[in-house]
Amino acid sequence: MTTLDDWRDRPLDEVLALCRDTVEDPDYPTVRRWRELGGKVVGHFQVYSPQEIVHAAGMLPLKVRGAPVEPDQADSRFGSYLCSILKTSLELVLSERVELDMFLSHPICDAARNLAAIWGRNFPYPCQILYLPQNANSQYSVTYLRDEYDRLKESVEEVAGRRVSDDDLRRSIALYNDNRRLMRELYELKRETPWLVSAEDGYCLVALGGMIPVEEHNELMRAVLPMLRSRTAKPQDRVRVVFEGAFCEQPPLDLVRMVGRSCYIVDDDFLIGLRFILEDVASDGDPLHNLAHAYLETSSYSPVQHDNRKLKEEMLLDRIERSGAEAAIVGAAKMCEPGLEEQVAYIQALDKTGMPYFVNEFEENMTSFSQLELQVETFVENLLFG
Amino acid sequence: MNDRQEDSLVGRGNRDGAELFRDWFESLNDTAERGESAAYVFVMGSFNEILKAFDMPVVFPEINSLQTAVRRVAHEFLDEAEDYGYSPDICGYVKADVAVQLRGGEHPMGRIPKPSLAVYTNACNTYIKWAEIWQRMYDIPIFTLDVPGTRQAGGQTWPGERRFEADRRYVEAQIRELIGVCEQVTGNKLDIDKLRQTMGYANEMSSGWARVLELNRSHPSIFNALTDGTIFLGVANGLRGTEAGARYFRELVEEMEHKAARGIGTLTEEQHRLVFVGVPCYPIFRRFNELFTEWGGTFVSSTYLWFASGGTNRGYQYDLAKPIESLAEGLLLFVRDAMDSMFHQYAMVRDMVEEFAIDGVVFHPIKSCRTVSTGLADSRRALMDDIGIPSLFIESDMMDRRVVSEAQIKNRVDAFFEGLISRQQHSAPIAGTPAQSGSVEEVV
Numbered sequence: 132m133t134t135l136d137d138w139r140d141r142p143l144d145e146v147l148a149l150c151r152d153t154v155e156d157p158d159y160p161t162v163r164r165w166r167e168l169g170g171k172v173v174g175h176f177q178v179y180s181p182q183e184i185v186h187a188a189g190m191l192p193l194k195v196r197g198a199p200v201e202p203d204q205a206d207s208r209f210g211s212y213l214c215s216i217l218k219t220s221l222e223l224v225l226s227e228r229v230e231l232d233m234f235l236s237h238p239i240c241d242a243a244r245n246l247a248a249i250w251g252r253n254f255p256y257p258c259q260i261l262y263l264p265q266n267a268n269s270q271y272s273v274t275y276l277r278d279e280y281d282r283l284k285e286s287v288e289e290v291a292g293r294r295v296s297d298d299d300l301r302r303s304i305a306l307y308n309d310n311r312r313l314m315r316e317l318y319e320l321k322r323e324t325p326w327l328v329s330a331e332d333g334y335c336l337v338a339l340g341g342m343i344p345v346e347e348h349n350e351l352m353r354a355v356l357p358m359l360r361s362r363t364a365k366p367q368d369r370v371r372v373v374f375e376g377a378f379c380e381q382p383p384l385d386l387v388r389m390v391g392r393s394c395y396i397v398d399d400d401f402l403i404g405l406r407f408i409l410e411d412v413a414s415d416g417d418p419l420h421n422l423a424h425a426y427l428e429t430s431s432y433s434p435v436q437h438d439n440r441k442l443k444e445e446m447l448l449d450r451i452e453r454s455g456a457e458a459a460i461v462g463a464a465k466m467c468e469p470g471l472e473e474q475v476a477y478i479q480a481l482d483k484t485g486m487p488y489f490v491n492e493f494e495e496n497m498t499s500f501s502q503l504e505l506q507v508e509t510f511v512e513n514l515l516f517g
Numbered sequence: 518m519n520d521r522q523e524d525s526l527v528g529r530g531n532r533d534g535a536e537l538f539r540d541w542f543e544s545l546n547d548t549a550e551r552g553e554s555a556a557y558v559f560v561m562g563s564f565n566e567i568l569k570a571f572d573m574p575v576v577f578p579e580i581n582s583l584q585t586a587v588r589r590v591a592h593e594f595l596d597e598a599e600d601y602g603y604s605p606d607i608c609g610y611v612k613a614d615v616a617v618q619l620r621g622g623e624h625p626m627g628r629i630p631k632p633s634l635a636v637y638t639n640a641c642n643t644y645i646k647w648a649e650i651w652q653r654m655y656d657i658p659i660f661t662l663d664v665p666g667t668r669q670a671g672g673q674t675w676p677g678e679r680r681f682e683a684d685r686r687y688v689e690a691q692i693r694e695l696i697g698v699c700e701q702v703t704g705n706k707l708d709i710d711k712l713r714q715t716m717g718y719a720n721e722m723s724s725g726w727a728r729v730l731e732l733n734r735s736h737p738s739i740f741n742a743l744t745d746g747t748i749f750l751g752v753a754n755g756l757r758g759t760e761a762g763a764r765y766f767r768e769l770v771e772e773m774e775h776k777a778a779r780g781i782g783t784l785t786e787e788q789h790r791l792v793f794v795g796v797p798c799y800p801i802f803r804r805f806n807e808l809f810t811e812w813g814g815t816f817v818s819s820t821y822l823w824f825a826s827g828g829t830n831r832g833y834q835y836d837l838a839k840p841i842e843s844l845a846e847g848l849l850l851f852v853r854d855a856m857d858s859m860f861h862q863y864a865m866v867r868d869m870v871e872e873f874a875i876d877g878v879v880f881h882p883i884k885s886c887r888t889v890s891t892g893l894a895d896s897r898r899a900l901m902d903d904i905g906i907p908s909l910f911i912e913s914d915m916m917d918r919r920v921v922s923e924a925q926i927k928n929r930v931d932a933f934f935e936g937l938i939s940r941q942q943h944s945a946p947i948a949g950t951p952a953q954s955g956s957v958e959e960v961v
Contacts, residue, residue: 208895212884241888248860249895259669265639266663271690278683437645471604472646
């Protein structure tokens with residue numbers, strides 16, 4: 132099933148423009164097309180969700196990550212002191228830009244834990260919290276999560292109207308393993324030759340993975356990656372930075388573009404949930420157990436996954452070192468409790484190591500960047516010429 | 518019982534509660550002065566049953582923080598934490614505690630001992646981020662006891678059911694791991710009989726707490742859930758699993774039953790029975806309540822007394838013959854219930870309107886706590902759509918006086934009561950005219 136406008140046999144720049152337009156379109160045309168073709172959609176809120184289980188049931192897992200829209204209807208469902216992504220995510224469905232058959236959220240933060248209840252009071256379809264374990268250090272966590280995935284599978288089967296076999300799951304895991312491998316290749320490209328892929332194009336290529344079927348995304352990535360590698364662009368005098376703090380609410384694409392004008396974003400946590408599993412998930416044995424094991428044992432990090440083995444500031448320093456970055460941009464979404472709390476630890480760790488950093492707060496709906504651009508340029512100039 | 522005995526009975530819960538509270542803080546001060554440390558815990562799943570079995574002093578940083586607001590010095594602590602780097606937009610409790618730690622434990626009620634261990638549930642995600650701060654500051658063990666909550670409204674599972682038992686096994690495994698951590702920190706093995714004893718005290722407190730809350734169905738209400746209730750809550754948390762706590766709740770039940778039997782209410786001439794949904798406005802704690810009592814409004818219940826007691830309001834009783842298994846089952850049930858009181862409280866409030874003869878619901882979302890506040894506007898919308906009960910929605914904070922405007926709150930409260938009275942007058946049957954319906958919402 133094809134949901135993206137035809138991109139095959141088109142030049143790279145046109146394909147990338149299509150990707151950008153699709154990601155920025157708040158009407159989610161790919162999801163609309165999927166539904167027109169008779170498909171069902173399960174929205175999964177940030178950060179990580181086991182998309183394989185939804186895919187194995189023949190449904191489209193849609194990454195719910197907010198949108199640059201005004202929360203005209205959603206505003207009345209929320210109080211004042213909240214991040215934007217909660218409101219705009221609900222707005223997408225209240226305004227009927229997106230239609231779902233099931234909604235999943237995760238216990239990532241105090242605000243998002245309310246989402247399933249709010250959603251459920253407004254829509255008749257199943258709205259659930261998938262209780263990903265918050266004690267990653269218990270010997271029993273993998274077993275628990277395996278059971279929780281089994282519970283989710285039963286719910287998904289009810290919505291899909293069909294059973295999901297272990298072989299269905301294994302096929303989906305194999306497809307998502309391919310997908311993760313391709314995204315790792317994209318990030319390797321960003322790290323090794325960042326002048327070949329702009330910050331916003333890298334972002335959009337990943338974001339599309341949460342909006343179209345994985346088979347289609349894999350095909351797109353397989354076509355685009357060689358084209359990017361064969362570009363003839365030359366390195367420019369830009370600072371190599373890691374952008375940290377976009378694990379949930381996403382900075383507007385214009386902000387990413389603006390940073391990209393003076394920096395190479397060589398690594399980041401943009402949409403980290405889509406890239407959370409770092410290695411192939413095992414394809415033999417119990418697929419639900421394998422997925423649970425991967426989430427707990429071979430995954431990246433974010434401020435909303437507590438694990439005593441993953442001190443976030445150490446993970447950030449490691450990300451900086453591995454990517455060969457010269458500085459960090461430490462962002463946080465406005466009103467994001469975990470992001471703002473983690474920012475303090477990040478800054479203290481960066482201070483200790485003497486790594487230059489730039490701190491900012493962003494909001495997905497922000498539209499004015501001139502002041503911020505001036506600050507980033509000053510920061511960059513200090514690094515280059517200071 | 519003679520008149521003098523009756524006089525000493527009425528108000529005893531408030532007097533004794535305040536005294537126990539002071540004693541508790543004095544003992545923490547002594548611990549700190551001796552250079553000893555304490556276990557840091559939170560109200561939604563404190564594990565006092567286990568920690569007291571190890572004789573560990575217990576600190577509730579949430580309670581320390583709210584005390585700075587009640588004593589009107591919270592802004593000093595918030596400013597200090599913000600200077601240190603924390604955003605104005607994060608939880609005020611966290612920031613006040615950071616400042617207490619930066620001051621070496623200095624607090625308006627005495628010195629707070631440093632942590633030797635932090636134990637917390639996932640009932641509030643900020644607990645986890647908060648504990649990570651102590652982990653960085655003191656390099657201490659921190660333990661998340663993860664309690665899976667209700668997955669979907671109305672979808673709770675129960676003991677004996679397959680899904681419940683899967684969750685219970687997870688909680689039980691973690692409790693056993695926690696006991697191992699406590700043994701390492703204290704150097705002592707768990708005395709299972711001592712655990713049974715603390716659980717027995719907790720049983721008495723839970724049943725007493727449930728009974729006290731239930732007794733406020735009385736007319737007039739026998740305690741104010743916002744003010745008196747907060748004193749009872751302090752004991753329910755701080756002294757959980759202790760003999761003193763068990764005795765306090767035995768006596769509190771005696772007092773409340775006495776008041777209910779004799780129709781002795783609070784000091785307010787009760788005209789409007791209200792439910793409070795949210796967290797109190799501690800920076801103007803007394804005044805906030807007066808804004809309602811001046812109109813004859815009394816808070817007969819509060820979701821705060823449910824979730825901030827960690828769900829022990831349900832009265833769950835541990836089976837002392839199977840202490841660990843029962844602790845796991847109880848923890849799963851009452852922490853889940855505490856979470857439901859925050860995320861799914863709409864149905865609970867709806868159900869109590871008739872039971873407690875409620876006239877209006879006051880929603881009080883706050884800047885500091887997104888766990889409690891995020892869903893309140895939608896809960897209110899659903900409640901209005903469902904049963905059309907008058908409601909008031911006011912935003913402020915539990916710590917930060919910069920976002921507490923007494924004048925604005927007073928305007929909203931006054932308009933609420935004017936609407937409530939107007940509605941009651943219009944709905945009173947007048948000969949020859951049909952009863953009219955009116956929404957306070959329209960007036961407010």
